[in-house]
Amino acid sequence: MKIGDYWATHYEFTGKTSDIARTLMLSGIAIIWVFATAEAGAVTVPRALIWPGLMILCGLVADLLQYAVSGVIWGVVARQLEKARVPATEERDHSPWLSRPATAFYWVKIVLVLIAYLLLARFFIERLVTT
Numbered sequence: 001m002k003i004g005d006y007w008a009t010h011y012e013f014t015g016k017t018s019d020i021a022r023t024l025m026l027s028g029i030a031i032i033w034v035f036a037t038a039e040a041g042a043v044t045v046p047r048a049l050i051w052p053g054l055m056i057l058c059g060l061v062a063d064l065l066q067y068a069v070s071g072v073i074w075g076v077v078a079r080q081l082e083k084a085r086v087p088a089t090e091e092r093d094h095s096p097w098l099s100r101p102a103t104a105f106y107w108v109k110i111v112l113v114l115i116a117y118l119l120l121a122r123f124f125i126e127r128l129v130t131t
Helices: 003-034 047-083 100-130
Strands: 037-039 042-044
Touching: 003 047, 003 100, 047 100
Parallel strands: none
Antiparallel strands: 037 042
């Protein structure tokens, strides 16, 4: 395999992982919402679901930041190269530090989803044991 093929495979799997994580986060919000109750015009979420909800919320923010920060970084790099009149077809190396923020937000998102679902699993296990 060529190095480009390895990178293409890497991007395929990390992109799919991001899609699945996003779906799990939105599903987690729905699961939490099912257990919410409305009394006297206020919605109450069981205390045991507050932390999973917070993890999901933070995971969604990390998901947004992963793409937003990357878009800004690569847009700035592209603009600098255009200003320097670098031909569009010319290959250029870049600092590995440019992709580190996206990688960091990616891993934060994945870890937060896993923690949220572990906490949701604990909630369901406790409900099974006590009923």
